[in-house]
Amino acid sequence: MTDSDVNMAPPAEPERGPAPTEWPVLPEEGMLDKILKIVVDEGKVEADAVQPVATLESLGLISIDVISILMGIEEEFDVYLPMSEELSSARNLAELIAVMVAQMRPDELKSIG
Amino acid sequence: MVRVAITGFGAVSAAGIGAEALWQAARDGVSGVRPLDMPRSETLRVRIAAGVPEFDAAALLGGSVPRTSERFSQFAMVAAAEAVAQSGITAEQLAGRRSATIIGTGVGGVGTIDDNCYLFYSEQHSGVRGEAMSVPRVMPSSAVSHVSIAHGITGPSFGIVSACASGAQSIGVAMQMIRSGMVDRALAGGTEACITPVTMRGWEMLRVLSPRACQPFSADRTGMVLGEGAAVFLLESEESAHARGATVLAWLDGYGTSSDARDMIQPDAEGAATAMREALADAGVTPGQIGYVNAHGTGTVLNDVNEAAALRAVFGEAIQSVPVSSSKPILGHTLGAAGALELVVAVQALRHQMVPPQVNLTRPDPKCALNLPTGAAQPADLDAVLSNSFAFGGINAVLLVRRAP
Numbered sequence: 001m002t003d004s005d006v007n008m009a010p011p012a013e014p015e016r017g018p019a020p021t022e023w024p025v026l027p028e029e030g031m032l033d034k035i036l037k038i039v040v041d042e043g044k045v046e047a048d049a050v051q052p053v054a055t056l057e058s059l060g061l062i063s064i065d066v067i068s069i070l071m072g073i074e075e076e077f078d079v080y081l082p083m084s085e086e087l088s089s090a091r092n093l094a095e096l097i098a099v100m101v102a103q104m105r106p107d108e109l110k111s112i113g
Numbered sequence: 114m115v116r117v118a119i120t121g122f123g124a125v126s127a128a129g130i131g132a133e134a135l136w137q138a139a140r141d142g143v144s145g146v147r148p149l150d151m152p153r154s155e156t157l158r159v160r161i162a163a164g165v166p167e168f169d170a171a172a173l174l175g176g177s178v179p180r181t182s183e184r185f186s187q188f189a190m191v192a193a194a195e196a197v198a199q200s201g202i203t204a205e206q207l208a209g210r211r212s213a214t215i216i217g218t219g220v221g222g223v224g225t226i227d228d229n230c231y232l233f234y235s236e237q238h239s240g241v242r243g244e245a246m247s248v249p250r251v252m253p254s255s256a257v258s259h260v261s262i263a264h265g266i267t268g269p270s271f272g273i274v275s276a277c278a279s280g281a282q283s284i285g286v287a288m289q290m291i292r293s294g295m296v297d298r299a300l301a302g303g304t305e306a307c308i309t310p311v312t313m314r315g316w317e318m319l320r321v322l323s324p325r326a327c328q329p330f331s332a333d334r335t336g337m338v339l340g341e342g343a344a345v346f347l348l349e350s351e352e353s354a355h356a357r358g359a360t361v362l363a364w365l366d367g368y369g370t371s372s373d374a375r376d377m378i379q380p381d382a383e384g385a386a387t388a389m390r391e392a393l394a395d396a397g398v399t400p401g402q403i404g405y406v407n408a409h410g411t412g413t414v415l416n417d418v419n420e421a422a423a424l425r426a427v428f429g430e431a432i433q434s435v436p437v438s439s440s441k442p443i444l445g446h447t448l449g450a451a452g453a454l455e456l457v458v459a460v461q462a463l464r465h466q467m468v469p470p471q472v473n474l475t476r477p478d479p480k481c482a483l484n485l486p487t488g489a490a491q492p493a494d495l496d497a498v499l500s501n502s503f504a505f506g507g508i509n510a511v512l513l514v515r516r517a518p
Contacts, residue, residue, distance in 0.1 A: 063378065070320050080158035082335040083320040085478065088414045 019091040024098035038072035052094035079104045115292045116351040118361040123195025125188040126342035127163035136461040140490045142472040144443050146338050154310040159322045162308045163340030163445025181249040183222045184306035188343035189256035200347040208265030213299040215287040217272045217279030219449030220307040221253030227309040256304045268296050281452025281502035281510035285368030297353040302453035304343035321413045329410030329439035330417050332478040337411040340445020344453035363460045367396030367513025385423035388509035396513045400428045404495035405468050407459045409503045410439020421481040437483045438471040452502035459500040463516045468493045
C-alpha cells in the first residue's frame, strides 16, 4: 500500500441501520413476485438463491446485470430508475428492492428546477 | 521550453452563442437544461437535455452553410470563428502550413446517421431519399476539416477521439505540437451534437441519465444530463503571439493524461489522480498553487465519488481549501466538447478572478467531501486552475491554465 492509497480512503460514512433481513412490504399485490422474477430472468440466477439477505456478490451479479434488471423493471412497471447513491450502495437484495420501489414514486421524478 | 498562449476562444453551448454567454451562465449558476423538444422522442423516459437554443447556422456563419456539414461541425465552425476574431489574428497569419487544427468529438455526426437510419429502415419511407452528403457529414473528422477549410489551415488537421476526454486531449496534444516546434499555432477544441432520440436512449439504458437534474457531488444525485456544444481555442507559441503583438489571455501550461486500463465503465481514482499529477508536473506547479478546480463532476454515482477520491489523493487534506465546481448542471455533459467548454470556464475564472459556484448541490455527499462553493460566484486570487476530464474506457485528461499578467 502506498501513501496515495491511504489518502484516497473516503471520509467515514454516516451510520446506517442494520441491513433488512426480510422482503419489504410493497404497495401492490404481486409486485414482489414480479420483481423477483425479473431478478431471476435478467440476472440469470437460480430462483432458490434469490433471498432477502442475498448480496449482489453472492448472486454473482455485476453492474451490467444490475442494469439489465433495472431495464426489466422499467419495461414491467413503466418507470425509469437511474443509478442513484442508494441503489448503488444497497447491501442486499431486500434493500435493493426497497430502494427501487421507493424510487418508482412519481415525486422522485419531479424536476428540481 | 516553448510556452503556449491562449489568445482567443469561442463557444457554442446550452447557454447560447459565444464564450461570454457561457461564462455568464457558469458564473451566475444559470442552467441551460431544458425540457426536451425533439421529434421522434416520445418514448424516451428522460425528458430533459442541455441543447443549444436557437442555433441558426446560416446567420452565424454569414450566409452559406456547407451541405457537407452537420450540427457538430457547424458548432465548431462558429466557435472557431469567434476564437479567431477575438485573437485579432489576420486571415493571412492564420492560414498555411504553420497552423494546425485539432478538434475532437466523442460521437461525430450522429444526427445524420439517425435521420438516414430512420428513413432507410422504415417501410413507410421506402423510396424517400436520404441525405446524399451523409458520409462527409457523419465522419468524426468532419468538424476539423470544415474548420481547416474555413481558415485555410494547411498544417496538421485531425480530431482526437477519446469519448469525454476528446476535447481536453485535443487541446493538450495541440499544445504539445506547438511546444515541439511542429507548428506555431493551432485551433484546438472539442465539439458534440448528439442529442438524438436513439443516443438519448442509449444513455438511458446505461442508467446514468438523470430524469430531473444534474447534481454533481450531491448525495441525492441521479446521473448526468446530456448536453451539446463546442469550444475552440486559438493556441500560439509565446514567440508567435508576441511577434504579432497579440494579447495573451491565459497560459496553457500543463497537460496530463493517463489510461486506467481497467474497465470500460467503472472509473479508477488512481488513473484520474495520475493525470492531475502529470498536469501539475508538466506546468511546474504545486497543488498548493491551484486556486480552483473545474471538476469533471458528471453527477453520476460513480464519477463523483471517484473524482473526489482522486482529488484527495493529489491534494491531501489541503483539498478542503481549494474550491471545486462542475459546470455540467449548467452546460449538460457535452462529451467530446466538455473538456473544451469547461476550459473556457477555467480561463474565464482566471481572467475575472472569480470562482463559479456549484449549482444543484442540495445535499453534499459525505463520500465526496469537497470544498463546493454555492450561491454567488466568489472573488478569488487565482494564479493557476485545473480542468478535469475523465472518459468511459478509463481515459483521463487534465489541463492546467495560468493567469497571464
